[in-house]
Amino acid sequence: xxxxxxxxxxxEWPDATVRPSTTVGPSTTxxxxxDRLAGFQRWFGERARVNHMDIGRVPxxxxxxxxxxxxxxxxxxxxxxxxxxxxxxxxTDGEWNPQxxxxxxxxxxxxxxxxxxxxxxxxxxxxxQAKVEPGNMGGLQLSPTVQAxxxxxxxxxxxxxxxxxxxxxxxxxxxxxxxxxxxxxxxWFLGKRNRNxxxxxxxxxxxxxxxxxxxxxxIGELLRxxxxxxxxxxxxxxxxxxxxxxxxxxxxxxxxxxFGAAVRASFAGVGRPVLTSGEVLSRLTDARTRHRLVRRxxxxxxxxxxxxxxxxxxxxRPDGKYFRIIGVEVQAGRREVASWAQPLLAPTGQGTITLAxxxxxxxxxxxxxxxxxxxxxxxxxLGPTVQHLPANYAGLPEAGRPPELEQLVPGKVLTRxxxxxxxxxxxxHHAVNRYxxxxxxDGELLDPPTDFMWVTLAQLADLLRHSNYxxxxxxxxIACLHTL
Amino acid sequence: xxxxxxxxxxxEWPDATVRPSTTVGPSTTxxxxxDRLAGFQRWFGERARVNHMDIGRVPxxxxxxxxxxxxxxxxxxxxxxxxxxxxxxxxTDGEWNPQxxxxxxxxxxxxxxxxxxxxxxxxxxxxxQAKVEPGNMGGLQLSPTVQAxxxxxxxxxxxxxxxxxxxxxxxxxxxxxxxxxxxxxxxWFLGKRNRNxxxxxxxxxxxxxxxxxxxxxxIGELLRxxxxxxxxxxxxxxxxxxxxxxxxxxxxxxxxxxFGAAVRASFAGVGRPVLTSGEVLSRLTDARTRHRLVRRxxxxxxxxxxxxxxxxxxxxRPDGKYFRIIGVEVQAGRREVASWAQPLLAPTGQGTITLAxxxxxxxxxxxxxxxxxxxxxxxxxLGPTVQHLPANYAGLPEAGRPPELEQLVPGKVLTRxxxxxxxxxxxxHHAVNRYxxxxxxDGELLDPPTDFMWVTLAQLADLLRHSNYxxxxxxxxIACLHTL
Numbered sequence: 001x002x003x004x005x006x007x008x009x010x011x012e013w014p015d016a017t018v019r020p021s022t023t024v025g026p027s028t029t030x031x032x033x034x035d036r037l038a039g040f041q042r043w044f045g046e047r048a049r050v051n052h053m054d055i056g057r058v059p060x061x062x063x064x065x066x067x068x069x070x071x072x073x074x075x076x077x078x079x080x081x082x083x084x085x086x087x088x089x090x091x092t093d094g095e096w097n098p099q100x101x102x103x104x105x106x107x108x109x110x111x112x113x114x115x116x117x118x119x120x121x122x123x124x125x126x127x128x129q130a131k132v133e134p135g136n137m138g139g140l141q142l143s144p145t146v147q148a149x150x151x152x153x154x155x156x157x158x159x160x161x162x163x164x165x166x167x168x169x170x171x172x173x174x175x176x177x178x179x180x181x182x183x184x185x186x187x188w189f190l191g192k193r194n195r196n197x198x199x200x201x202x203x204x205x206x207x208x209x210x211x212x213x214x215x216x217x218x219i220g221e222l223l224r225x226x227x228x229x230x231x232x233x234x235x236x237x238x239x240x241x242x243x244x245x246x247x248x249x250x251x252x253x254x255x256x257x258x259f260g261a262a263v264r265a266s267f268a269g270v271g272r273p274v275l276t277s278g279e280v281l282s283r284l285t286d287a288r289t290r291h292r293l294v295r296r297x298x299x300x301x302x303x304x305x306x307x308x309x310x311x312x313x314x315x316x317r318p319d320g321k322y323f324r325i326i327g328v329e330v331q332a333g334r335r336e337v338a339s340w341a342q343p344l345l346a347p348t349g350q351g352t353i354t355l356a357x358x359x360x361x362x363x364x365x366x367x368x369x370x371x372x373x374x375x376x377x378x379x380x381x382l383g384p385t386v387q388h389l390p391a392n393y394a395g396l397p398e399a400g401r402p403p404e405l406e407q408l409v410p411g412k413v414l415t416r417x418x419x420x421x422x423x424x425x426x427x428x429h430h431a432v433n434r435y436x437x438x439x440x441x442d443g444e445l446l447d448p449p450t451d452f453m454w455v456t457l458a459q460l461a462d463l464l465r466h467s468n469y470x471x472x473x474x475x476x477x478i479a480c481l482h483t484l
Numbered sequence: 485x486x487x488x489x490x491x492x493x494x495x496e497w498p499d500a501t502v503r504p505s506t507t508v509g510p511s512t513t514x515x516x517x518x519d520r521l522a523g524f525q526r527w528f529g530e531r532a533r534v535n536h537m538d539i540g541r542v543p544x545x546x547x548x549x550x551x552x553x554x555x556x557x558x559x560x561x562x563x564x565x566x567x568x569x570x571x572x573x574x575x576t577d578g579e580w581n582p583q584x585x586x587x588x589x590x591x592x593x594x595x596x597x598x599x600x601x602x603x604x605x606x607x608x609x610x611x612x613q614a615k616v617e618p619g620n621m622g623g624l625q626l627s628p629t630v631q632a633x634x635x636x637x638x639x640x641x642x643x644x645x646x647x648x649x650x651x652x653x654x655x656x657x658x659x660x661x662x663x664x665x666x667x668x669x670x671x672w673f674l675g676k677r678n679r680n681x682x683x684x685x686x687x688x689x690x691x692x693x694x695x696x697x698x699x700x701x702x703i704g705e706l707l708r709x710x711x712x713x714x715x716x717x718x719x720x721x722x723x724x725x726x727x728x729x730x731x732x733x734x735x736x737x738x739x740x741x742x743f744g745a746a747v748r749a750s751f752a753g754v755g756r757p758v759l760t761s762g763e764v765l766s767r768l769t770d771a772r773t774r775h776r777l778v779r780r781x782x783x784x785x786x787x788x789x790x791x792x793x794x795x796x797x798x799x800x801r802p803d804g805k806y807f808r809i810i811g812v813e814v815q816a817g818r819r820e821v822a823s824w825a826q827p828l829l830a831p832t833g834q835g836t837i838t839l840a841x842x843x844x845x846x847x848x849x850x851x852x853x854x855x856x857x858x859x860x861x862x863x864x865x866l867g868p869t870v871q872h873l874p875a876n877y878a879g880l881p882e883a884g885r886p887p888e889l890e891q892l893v894p895g896k897v898l899t900r901x902x903x904x905x906x907x908x909x910x911x912x913h914h915a916v917n918r919y920x921x922x923x924x925x926d927g928e929l930l931d932p933p934t935d936f937m938w939v940t941l942a943q944l945a946d947l948l949r950h951s952n953y954x955x956x957x958x959x960x961x962i963a964c965l966h967t968l
Contacts, residue, residue, distance in 0.1 A: 108778045179766035195773045281949060282663035289679045294592045465765060466950050
């Protein structure tokens with residue numbers, strides 16, 4: 001890609017504690033001699049120039065439209081809508097950290113993450129949107145057709161109408177192929193969930209500025225670039241029914257790719273899983289009952305009692321763990337409203353998210369973990385094999401840290417997917433995770449520890465028809481696997 | 485049944501505002517000439533004599549082991565465990581009552597409702613327990629094998645071990661045939677759910693005092709008596725996999741019962757449903773997104789601002805709506821602990837719960853409603869066609885009341901099931917609902933209003949494999965339908 005077009009124009013404040021915006025670029029090399037994405041590059045570069053956004057730091061108590069609630073210190077919008085930053089007191093059954101108080105983002109309203117798909121010439125296309133968010137790494141990213149909070153599309157912003165929203169909020173515009181409520185980051189949000197909905201259209205529809213049809217293969221290639229396909233795209237793509245993905249591949253020569261074939265067979269439900277679907281459900285129910293997760297919303301000011309420093313400027317910890325809460329002021333020419341301020345949650349490091357897969361009885365299985373996080377609606381959801389921000393465990397003895405990949409799948413592994421992706425830039429500032437899929441090739445097959453289990457991709461896809469089974473980090477990896 | 489053995493011996497305080505304990509008795513006549521339940525009657529009468537419980541009213545602030553929390557008035561146990569009565573502020577999209585504050589029971593810990601089943605001579609048997617609870621109508625009722633809060637079985641009570649609990653909390657005692665988390669009364673509990681688990685055993689197991697194996701047919705007959713099969717039994721029975729119920733009927737002559745055959749065929753998934761399972765899920769997701777349900781726990785004292793009177797003795801409303809919170813003191817010879825006090829929620833009237841069913845395209849369908857209730861974990865669950873306490877709507881205009889049965893299924897209906905059942909006597913005082921299944925025979929098939937849809941029993945049973953799809957009132961009716 002011509003580097004002059006990258007990154008999109010986002011001017012940010014100088015801040016030594018925030019890593020510089022990385023250039024959007026490939027973490028893997030595109031196939032030599034191919035330039036199927038040249039048209040996309042030109043279009044995306046053009047959208048980046050048009051959708052500039054100026055972002056500046058402001059003190060938490062200097063954000064226009066926001067107030068520190070007297071008596072609690074909670075950061076709330078003056079309209080009472082959108083979201084707030086409050087305190088959360090958590091009690092768990094964890095041996096090493098059984099009780100803590102943390103800031104948390106409370107956003108009780110559900111938004112819509114909607115994707116329009118269409119078969120053109122036997123190939124599945126997705127209507128993607130180039131969208132800039134204030135916390136995005138790299139500025140502009142690819143979002144699904146609609147990414148809107150309830151306040152967005154009901155007009156609380158007093159802003160412009162959300163394009164294409166009627167395809168998802170009204171019946172009769174196409175065939176609904178996926179529709180469920182899915183969670184977002186359980187450590188940062190209290191019980192937040194969004195409607196993930198995919199509608200297949202059959203008629204021609206007008207393509208607005210900032211929107212572009214991309215094939216699933218093209219999205220698959222873009223997913224191998226860092227910080228380009230945003231979290232909202234990844235979660236809604238993960239909900240694609242495997243049968244639809246498979247049909248989109250029919251009639252195209254399948255690449256000579258043994259691992260890709262194993263992924264597709266596992267999604268298709270070929271072969272016998274290690275656990276029946278009833279056993280998978282029962283193990284998750286067991287984890288949800290066994291783990292104790294008692295939450296209470298408390299005044300934000302109370303996080304001071306647990307090692308957080310609350311200042312006019314930010315909420316952060318001297319030990320550098322977890323995250324900071326900061327305020328930003330945004331000037332954007334082409335959004336629903338032209339300028340606004342908002343708090344953002346800025347993690348203090350890059351996270352590691354890894355899914356181990358392995359052929360068991362000739363079927364590719366993934367090692368998932370029942371994971372209880374502070375804000376999880378229903379105690380625990382299935383997460384990837386490894387999901388952590390290493391710095392958070394500093395100072396804890398070995399037994400207090402989550403198992404490392406090497407302990408779970410000893411022996412040789414092959415990296416099948418590896419890219420850095422950003423989490424929701426509308427709430428998080430430069431929240432990036434390294435996402436990997438590794439295939440265990442040999443080595444002893446250990447009995448998985450409590451809360452871990454081997455499941456097929458078809459079993460995961462079946463659970464994705466329902467709400468709150470797979471956490472957002474695992475869903476990101478499912479999206480990557482769908483497009484391998 | 486010899487009336488001298490009924491009701492079980494429960495001595496209660498005189499209280500003109502609480503209806504007298506009804507005698508446990510049949511709401512439908514047992515088949516003439518049959519006395520298959522004679523052995524059960526003798527056993528149950530004997531258990532009633534042994535399991536006596538003395539119950540007395542005490543002021544809310546005079547309950548041993550409980551305190552009114554300073555500053556909030558919340559009723560909490562001094563151990564910080566079990567449950568508490570707090571205030572809940574609710575904002576909804578409802579036109580007639582968009583915001584209110586109410587007392588609510590907060591019980592974050594999950595309990596276990598466990599049922600042991602066994603095939604004996606080709607017939608499915610369930611291990612039921614005779615158990616008395618302080619709020620039970622009629623005193624003694626039939627509970628599942630295990631009905632225990634986490635505090636019960638982890639020994640917080642300092643009480644006796646819970647019998648058979650290891651069959652559900654440890655692996656290896658049998659085959660888990662159902663295991664999910666299910667909600668309880670959404671208007672009275674905040675997000676409460678219990679693990680509903682059924683384990684099929686193959687070996688002989690010792691039958692303790694108060695326990696008895698009953699066939700599904702026997703339980704079916706007992707379900708037609710008022711206030712005998714408790715809520716916990718009904719909810720866990722609703723989770724029986726239809727295939728297991730069907731196999732339990734194999735080899736027995738099927739009664740010449742056209743409606744029963746239609747019920748069994750609908751559970752078996754015979755025929756084509758009006759909506760695909762994807763459409764059912766999508767409609768529920770739509771309701772969960774469309775309805776606004778923002779909750780905030782507030783001090784119990786704040787319910788005063790919304791028409792509740794908080795006194796030393798009770799929390800109640802002068803308009804007689806909804807429920808009262810009262811305190812009771814219990815002396816029980818044979819429970820985990822011998823005496824205790826606790827608050828109970830006493831509804832102010834009998835509720836009406838009706839499921840309309842109808843043959844559509846030769847398949848029996850049920851008309852269910854996506855229902856948002858104050859404490860529902862995930863905004864809305866599927867509920868029966870009609871579910872209300874008529875007194876609560878006094879003073880509201882017609883448009884503010886839920887549709888009546890006659891408006892939804894005009895024309896002739898046949899009553900297929902009709903009995904009065906109690907809700908959880910460990911938390912509610914004399915909470916009784918009239919449960920009915922009515923079959924619409926003729927009359928125009930109307931387009932169901934928003935939030936209503938016709939689904940087959942197989943579709944409901946499939947959803948019951950997962951958590952939080954069917955509310956507890958609908959699950960009670962599913963249990964009744966399983967045994968028809």
